[in-house]
Amino acid sequence: MDSLIDSGRYDLRDESLIRRCFESFRRDGVCVLPGFLTKDALHALCVESDQLAPLAHRSSTTASPYLAPVDQSYPEGHPRRTVSASSVEVVAYDQFPLESPLRRLYESDDVLEFVRQCLGLDALHRYADPFGALNLAIMRDGDRLGWHFDMTDFVVSIAIQTSESGGDFENAKQIRSARDESYAEVADVLNGGRADLVRTEPMTPGTLMLFNGRWSMHRVTEIRGSRPRYVALLAYDTKPGTDSSETLKLSRYGRLPVGANTNGIET
Numbered sequence: 001m002d003s004l005i006d007s008g009r010y011d012l013r014d015e016s017l018i019r020r021c022f023e024s025f026r027r028d029g030v031c032v033l034p035g036f037l038t039k040d041a042l043h044a045l046c047v048e049s050d051q052l053a054p055l056a057h058r059s060s061t062t063a064s065p066y067l068a069p070v071d072q073s074y075p076e077g078h079p080r081r082t083v084s085a086s087s088v089e090v091v092a093y094d095q096f097p098l099e100s101p102l103r104r105l106y107e108s109d110d111v112l113e114f115v116r117q118c119l120g121l122d123a124l125h126r127y128a129d130p131f132g133a134l135n136l137a138i139m140r141d142g143d144r145l146g147w148h149f150d151m152t153d154f155v156v157s158i159a160i161q162t163s164e165s166g167g168d169f170e171n172a173k174q175i176r177s178a179r180d181e182s183y184a185e186v187a188d189v190l191n192g193g194r195a196d197l198v199r200t201e202p203m204t205p206g207t208l209m210l211f212n213g214r215w216s217m218h219r220v221t222e223i224r225g226s227r228p229r230y231v232a233l234l235a236y237d238t239k240p241g242t243d244s245s246e247t248l249k250l251s252r253y254g255r256l257p258v259g260a261n262t263n264g265i266e267t
């Protein structure tokens with residue numbers, strides 16, 4: 001791992017680093033570690049991403065910020081009735097060669113243990129999803145991810161390449177909580193207001209970000225230019241054996257694992 005992670009800057013066993021990450025994640029729902037990768041590792045990941053990109057599956061969706069269909073029981077203009085479009089291409093875990101540097105990073109027990117401690121968890125496991133455990137997300141000219149909340153408590157991402165312009169990760173940090181949906185503020189942000197509630201996370205190439213998207217509404221602004229935006233998404237869960245549904249696999253990857261149950265029953 002030493003050859004991929006800038007260990008001079010980030011010693012994964014350094015307790016004060018782990019404490020700072022934990023505090024940042026607990027306070028802000030986000031922890032950004034710029035320059036996590038060495039320059040050589042970043043170069044290798046860019047080369048690998050260029051090679052894998054043609055294998056990606058493209059999908060386009062239209063959904064509310066709650067990643068659900070619109071709920072007509074709410075009044076017009078309500079966030080539950082607001083939709084936005086998203087489009088992205090994804091390379092799935094099973095498409096990464098065994099010698100892939102990104103796969104090596106994801107499968108590293110040192111990285112797993114570092115993430116676990118930064119999140120303050122008793123246990124952390126890699127996803128059992130043969131597609132979703134590790135993704136390379138590719139966004140090209142005109143692509144965007146609309147404002148949304150995640151269904152999970154955390155995601156780990158690594159910025160590999162930025163687009164020429166656009167492609168900003170905008171974050172309405174902890175705009176809602178378990179007690180309060182804050183619909184008025186969410187509506188204001190969806191309508192382009194309340195700039196004071198929105199910040200751009202500095203996802204410079206080589207950055208590792210731990211992010212809680214359940215309470216923070218976020219989006220990726222429209223990509224402009226011919227250079228694709230590359231981000232790696234590393235999936236973990238507190239429970240072992242977590243997999244995604246067949247519906248999600250079909251929409252995000254356009255296929256199911258070989259031998260999967262294909263009678264439409266989700267497992």
Ligand SMILES: O=C(O)CCC(=O)C(=O)O
Pocket residue numbers: 137145150157169218220231
């Ligand atoms: O591409 C990114 O930086 C963020 C991805 C994201 O928000 C998502 O997949 O839900």
